[in-house]
Amino acid sequence: MKKMVFFLLSVVFCFSAKAAPGDGLKYLPVQDGGRVKPYDSFAREMLEIVYGKTKFEKRNATEIVMTWMLAPQSWEGKKIFEVRNHQVLEALKLPKEQRYFTGAEIFGNERFTLLRQELQNKRESKEKLNPYFQALQRLENQFFTFQEIAAGRMLKLVPPVEGDAWISVSEMQPEQQEVFMEVTKAFVSHIGAMASEQSTAQTGADLDAALVKFQESAKKQNPVLYDHASKIRAEVHYNEFHPFRWSYILYFIAFTLLLLVWTLNKPGLSKAAWVFLIAGFILHTYGFGLRMYIMGRAPVSNMYETVIWVSWGTILFAAILELIYKFRVFLVAGTLVAAFGLVIADFAPAVLDPTLQPLEPVLRSNYWLTIHVMTITISYAAFFLAFGLGDLGLFYYLRGEEKYQHQIRSVVTGIYRSIQIGVAFLAPGIILGGIWADYSWGRFWGWDPKETWALIALLGYLAVLHARYAGMIKNFGMVVTGIITFSLVIMAWYGVNFVLGAGLHSYGFGAGGIEYVSAFVGLHILAVIYVAILRRGRNSSDKKSA
Template sequence: MINRSGLRIFLIILCIILPSTLLGKELNQFSQIAIQHGGRKKPLTVFAREILLSLSGKDSIKTLEGEKVGSTDFVLSLWFHPEGWERQPVILVDNPLLRKDIGIDQAKKLFSFQQLKENNLFKDFVVKHLHRPEAEGSSLNPEEKEAMAVSGRLKLFEELYSGEIFHVIPNPLDPNKKWVTIENATQYYPQGLSESLLVIFDSMKRAYLQGNFSKAQEEASFFSKQLKDYAPRVYPPNDSLLFEHTYTVLNPWKWTLICYGIASLIFLLSRGWQPELGYRIGWGFAVFGFLFHVYGFICRILIAGRPPVSNMYESVVWVSFGVMFFALVFETIYHSRFFLMAACPFAAICMMLVDSQPLIFDPTIQPLVPVLRNNFWLTIHVLTITLSYAAFALALGLSHIYLWNASKNSAMGGFQKGVLAKYIYRSLQIGVFLLAAGTILGGVWANYSWGRFWDWDPKETWALITLLCYLAVLHGRIAHWWGEFGLAVGSVLCFLSVLMAWYGVNFVLGKGLHSYGFGSGGLGYVLLYVFLEISFVAYCLLKYRLRKKEQQNPPPSPIQV
């Protein structure tokens, strides 16, 4: 499946990217300082990126003076000298209706803490909409959800500004104890040791504020070493901190997106020009992107200590991985070009969404909620369900190719449409098998976790609806209710049920026991996608019926005199 040339290219480029990345500005000894946040111990640099993404939706910001500030410098500046940051635009207000209601600039999205904190209209809005007894996350409209999110960002900024969020001092005797700030080090260490740590911290702080970054990094390294010496059983080892820092800075998902995007363009542009050469080059980029995909998953699994499928971000990345896996396997068997042509654009769009929408698809690694902490069931049930989505997505891509060429009556590169219809049918069979198996296994897990196999929970109900939709499409093909064209149409329309089960239950309905996946945002994009899909199917149906009508009623031949 993965040829040697693709692997060789991957290793060469990785060897080029990795050193240049590690020598960049973001790599510094501050990554060796661990901080306890969100139930995990993580490098300070990773913490900084997550914090800035949470506040502003970006990993760097521009100050009022026009200076671009990266996430690490932003957090260090707030830690060492917070004065003045309360006037900088760092807090996102994304909903335009909320911006209008509270009377702030409609042309901007980022505002200062001071500006929002002193906004009486915002205070009144929060009191009126969010403090009412019946207000719940699932019953809030998008404007109210955004107000709740902004309130959370204000609270987060307050914790940063006061310094109470910087839990860098561990308890040397108890790994389960909550870490404390440097000012509270005397809770865990004798007076002499805590004073010694405070002296090192003040030296690091003074060097940073004076602009002596090399000295500040030396002090950061010494600070982390002292903590490690004082609490060797609790403090994370340097290798694990550097590993997570490298994963975050390298961002393998970005390179995955680039490779899949290039492969998609190559497959599209080379159909009528140098198809064999384009096929080989596209193969290489698809394999290269897949290897980055695998590398990213390995890193995330090692960091989190679990399969990466606990939230929407991880499931989108996993489904795009599954699509490419199925496509590469089938392409190796059939050498048809269509599998990678169908899979690469879908995978690229998925990776683009998770890379560009961090507030919708949260990229942070969080501990599992209790119901998900059984890794066996998490692996078996969730991976099976989401792999079925991947098979359905591959069928979706193949169906787009079929419908477009059928509406145009294209020869499709020498392949008969019946061959492509067979590929669609096989992909649907795999998806139905995996979805049925995953639904049954989910019932077993539900009995194990909640004491019942089925309770018509929204997630369960929509999984069943999706299964029945695809079963109807397959059954209709066997019963000759529709032909190959109808199979392709059904594959496209049934994917809308996948979208509802995958996204709609958690982000639109927001109800049920599967609370670990709830979220908000992205509804406009999803509705646009649904509209475009229905419009595409309607267009192809119209063109197909007109062509059929022309074939059944050909124009009369001219009378020869």
């Protein structure tokens, strides 16, 4: 099995991006967002803000964003500004069926100034912004981002002799401007060769040489502040390799193989499923380790990172329970829900921000971040596994309670054990959070919404465990509670930050996705009701026939 895992990982790494002439631009250090990052990350983030994607017309962000600064006039007629909110489109009197617009259509619109003033008034009142005002704020940010890059004020490439704030392109000294001019000339020649489909080997080499010369010049300003080469390389690799994307692909393959084991009755495929699961888990861990190395902290400071962490924990708990009980249902549920979490994280960047951001001041304690946040969120992984097993249990009840008695018992055992694991982490996680709150805010407990909903989730799951132990909840009840009680976790995990948006945990607040999460919860409640009604009808029929 080890040989198969290593072979599979080597194949995955072979498909990762190879360096090409001209790729040196990706590794150019830029100060942005409170940290030093590669130009590759900067360009991806800026294009994501403006266009909503990391590529434009199949061209990389590194090319696009540089041309915003070098030739902003060439973008006047390009539809690069994304607007998704229909209320904003209606307020600007733009067609609702359209998604991308030129700068003149939006920012040249006489109503845009009025909308900005409306947004400013809302911000001054310190009210929580609804989706309409959030969309307006994003539009304002798009306008600001493009203008600042075009003016050369946002691209900060040279460290200062004294202080921490780097020098932007527009503020460079004449000698630095001269060296940077060689970079821009080489860049223009390189993209010209690419556009005309000529060989880019020489132009790429020229660009790389000009970049090396510029970086040597910039480093002379302040060698200490410019010493980020290893982390810059690691971050570019992380951006190009997409370890979490490879992880969910491998998890889906493992899930598919496990289904084939059941449908084709071929236990031999179980070993192959384990191979893909282990390979996916290794890449999952590798991606997590990369983020830890780049940022120098535990990567659980925002919603995106906790989704990645919870998915990792789900696989870990599923594998442990599978090794103990050998029921196979654990791996089926674990691979499915872990892959689901990673897919959501990958395909919803507007909601779950995947960018690497420095810690908020209140979180700047690696010790407490590690032991509190990682402890409390790993409990969500166990509850997520119980939720996945609950879905599997519903499926068995739908197919026939008598026929699948053995499988249902296995599912119920898994739900019970998963909830026990979750409670064992959630309870100390809440206590540790109180200790951190006393350290940061001067009080142990203050009924903050985040604290309150974490406690509600804990009490809800404790009630399930006690009711099961007392015999008040039977097998079907455990399946139902495994699904329904997870709504408490969703509220504590997502709802407080994205729906309520209130309390001292404001560093975790976000926007978007409410309709999808509501539909997700609502559909599961409807599924539970449907199966419960169907089961009751079947039981009534059995009694009458008896």
